[in-house]
Amino acid sequence: MTPGPGRRLIPAYLVTGGRSTPTGPALDRLAVLVRxxxxxxxxxxxxxxxxxxxxxxxxxxxxxxxxxxxxxxxxTVFLATDLVAAGHLHARPPIPSAGELDRxxxxxxxVGLRSLH
Amino acid sequence: xxxxxVTVAAWSTARMYQARRDAYGASARAELIERQAKAAExxxxxxxxxxxxxxxxxxxxxxxxxxxxxAPVPGLREAAGIEGDAAxxxxxxxxxxxxxxxxxxxxxxxxxxxxxxxxxxxIQSLLNQSQHLLQELQHEYDDxxxxxxxxxxxxxxxxxxxxxxxxxxxxxxxxxxxSLVEVVLGAQSRVAGYERIKVAxxxxxxxxxLVARAAEPLAIALAELLANATAYSHPDxxxxxxxxxSAGRGALILVDDAGIGMDDDALxxxxxxxxxxxxxxxxxxGDPPQTGFAVVGRLIARYGFSCHIEASPYGGMRTMxxxxxxxxxxxxxxxxxxxxxxxxxxxxGAGAAAGPAPGAPAAPLASPAPAAPPLGTALPTPSEPxxxxxxxxxxxxxxxxxxxxxxxxxxxxxxxxGPASAAEEAPPAAGLPTRRxxxxxxxxxEASTARQQAPxxxxxxxxxxxxxxxxAALQEGTLSGRRAPExxxxxxxxxxxxxxxxx
Numbered sequence: 323m324t325p326g327p328g329r330r331l332i333p334a335y336l337v338t339g340g341r342s343t344p345t346g347p348a349l350d351r352l353a354v355l356v357r358x359x360x361x362x363x364x365x366x367x368x369x370x371x372x373x374x375x376x377x378x379x380x381x382x383x384x385x386x387x388x389x390x391x392x393x394x395x396x397x398t399v400f401l402a403t404d405l406v407a408a409g410h411l412h413a414r415p416p417i418p419s420a421g422e423l424d425r426x427x428x429x430x431x432x433v434g435l436r437s438l439h
Numbered sequence: 440x441x442x443x444x445v446t447v448a449a450w451s452t453a454r455m456y457q458a459r460r461d462a463y464g465a466s467a468r469a470e471l472i473e474r475q476a477k478a479a480e481x482x483x484x485x486x487x488x489x490x491x492x493x494x495x496x497x498x499x500x501x502x503x504x505x506x507x508x509x510a511p512v513p514g515l516r517e518a519a520g521i522e523g524d525a526a527x528x529x530x531x532x533x534x535x536x537x538x539x540x541x542x543x544x545x546x547x548x549x550x551x552x553x554x555x556x557x558x559x560x561x562i563q564s565l566l567n568q569s570q571h572l573l574q575e576l577q578h579e580y581d582d583x584x585x586x587x588x589x590x591x592x593x594x595x596x597x598x599x600x601x602x603x604x605x606x607x608x609x610x611x612x613x614x615x616x617x618s619l620v621e622v623v624l625g626a627q628s629r630v631a632g633y634e635r636i637k638v639a640x641x642x643x644x645x646x647x648x649l650v651a652r653a654a655e656p657l658a659i660a661l662a663e664l665l666a667n668a669t670a671y672s673h674p675d676x677x678x679x680x681x682x683x684x685s686a687g688r689g690a691l692i693l694v695d696d697a698g699i700g701m702d703d704d705a706l707x708x709x710x711x712x713x714x715x716x717x718x719x720x721x722x723x724x725g726d727p728p729q730t731g732f733a734v735v736g737r738l739i740a741r742y743g744f745s746c747h748i749e750a751s752p753y754g755g756m757r758t759m760x761x762x763x764x765x766x767x768x769x770x771x772x773x774x775x776x777x778x779x780x781x782x783x784x785x786x787x788g789a790g791a792a793a794g795p796a797p798g799a800p801a802a803p804l805a806s807p808a809p810a811a812p813p814l815g816t817a818l819p820t821p822s823e824p825x826x827x828x829x830x831x832x833x834x835x836x837x838x839x840x841x842x843x844x845x846x847x848x849x850x851x852x853x854x855x856x857g858p859a860s861a862a863e864e865a866p867p868a869a870g871l872p873t874r875r876x877x878x879x880x881x882x883x884x885e886a887s888t889a890r891q892q893a894p895x896x897x898x899x900x901x902x903x904x905x906x907x908x909x910x911a912a913l914q915e916g917t918l919s920g921r922r923a924p925e926x927x928x929x930x931x932x933x934x935x936x937x938x939x940x941x942x
Contacts, residue, residue, distance in 0.1 A: 329567055329570065329612050330570075330574065331614070331617060331621050331622065331624070331625040331658070331777075332621055332624045332625055332628060332777045332779055332780075333589055333590070333593060333628045334577060334586060334589070335586040335587070335589050335590045335628070336624065336627070336628045336633065336779055337779065338583070338586055339634040340632070340633065340634035342583065342584070342587055343583055344583065351581055367779075367781070368778060368779065368780060368781050368782050369778045369779050372778045391778050392777075392778065393778070394577035394578050394581075394585075394586075395578075395581045396577060396580075396581045396582060396583045396585065396586055397577075397586060399581065399583070400583070
């Protein structure tokens with residue numbers, strides 16, 4: 323009757339506070355979070371406090387924070403967007419990976435270089 | 440001759456008299472018989488009427504009264520009309536019918552429960568499986584809809600589990616010793632409208648835990664109480680939950696709501712169910728069935744905690760779940776608490792201003808529950824001498840600047856408060872990447888004093904003069920160092936030295 327290894331006690335959706343989508347711009351899982359200098363107000367939840375503590379030494383990506391907090395990325399995004407909205411964190415979108423190079427441009431460059439000789 | 444005549448006359452007179460008397464007797468006897476026949480007939484009619492009354496009114500009414508306590512049960516029509524024995528037998532017939540109906544009802548209910556038990560156990564295990572899958576998906580994909588799906592699954596799981604418990608099933612899974620606060624959060628997560636539930640942690644021992652066998656039952660019971668509180672209160676109101684230790688080494692969970700409250704009948708029924716009756720029939724739960732208190736009552740009867748309900752100072756109802764000391768323990772040091780678990784309020788100042796001032800209603804609490812100490816005494820701290828929790832929640836608002844979460848040494852000896860809190864603070868050493876700046880943040884001038892790096896910052900902010908002086912000192916040191924071997928070892932190739940010196 324028992325299914326697998328124990329049922330978790332605290333589900334991750336608890337941090338969403340009943341919302342279906344995070345408030346604010348969507349965060350990529352590789353977005354980089356940086357702590358600002360704004361002090362946390364007293365009523366801050368322990369999970370938000372913990373996230374800010376994580377970011378004190380330096381910037382981390384959302385997915386790294388999620389691993390530290392032992393939460394799924396989707397739940398961490400809720401936490402992070404709240405803190406960004408409140409001005410406690412800065413979020414920087416990830417650097418887009420280099421796209422495919424335009425082949426014709428490269429060829430023209432090559433032609434130009436050769437013509438220099 | 441005359442004598443004979445007199446004798447005959449007397450005899451005949453006597454005969455006549457006798458005959459008249461006989462006739463009179465006969466007629467009287469006939470009358471008596473007739474009267475007796477009439478009486479018997481009347482009795483038979485009365486008895487028939489009584490039997491009709493029995494068949495048509497009394498037995499159905501008695502059967503109805505078994506499920507509706509207020510329904511009237513008619514008695515004999517005319518108690519004088521029939522003899523004691525028949526009346527007694529008739530009443531016995533009603534009693535026999537009652538017993539038979541009760542037995543049959545118990546049998547039918549048991550059959551229904553066992554059928555439901557089987558079904559809900561199966562559904563429960565399926566839902567548990569889908570929960571595992573959803574959890575895996577959550578870690579793989581970032582779609583927030585998976586979180587919603589997980590929540591729906593959890594709601595379904597709670598319903599199924601409650602039904603199973605009501606049908607005398609085992610709660611369906613075993614846990615390890617679990618932190619009390621985490622169990623409360625777990626119960627919170629199983630309820631629609633969980634975002635309105637505000638948990639205030641007033642525990643003296645942060646790592647207070649429930650023993651393994653009581654963890655899941657308590658989560659189920661508390662989830663039912665929370666579901667009642669959220670379902671019967673306005674969606675804009677909060678449902679404050681207070682977790683605290685009572686003086687008698689037990690713990691107390693208070694659930695308040697600002698809802699519509701309960702009338703006397705409902706309260707009586709709820710208290711009867713919460714007293715932990717030995718059997719709860721499905722047929723007694725109403726339609727639609729109200730299972731909440733019945734489930735809590737079943738768990739109370741089996742696991743030894745207790746629950747009390749009364750009017751709340753918030754306007755609705757307050758339920759108190761009392762956990763005796765033998766169901767409590769302290770968590771092992773190697774288990775870290777979830778990040779979601781709220782820290783004890785004392786350690787964090789007045790963080791939970793929403794924390795209901797539980798000291799205020801101490802007076803009404805003490806009367807119905809003699810075992811419960813007044814709540815104020817549950818939170819005595821060395822630093823705040825006279826503190827009902829209510830005032831304690833407001834006093835440290837300004838002056839207390841973030842004392843570390845040092846657990847107060849409670850009555851139960853804690854294995855090691857120091858290491859425990861240290862493990863809590865340290866980042867999990869699971870080999871995860873931790874990016875650190877090579878130079879700590881050179882924060883802007885308004886760098887808050889609360890920051891840990893604050894003491895390290897001044898030496899790093901060098902003025903140009905300081906930098907110049909430092910370099911000058913280095914150069915001077917180098918020169919003097921080179922001059923020293925020059926003096927002590929003159930034969931060493933001078934050309935090199937000169938070359939160096941010139942550069």
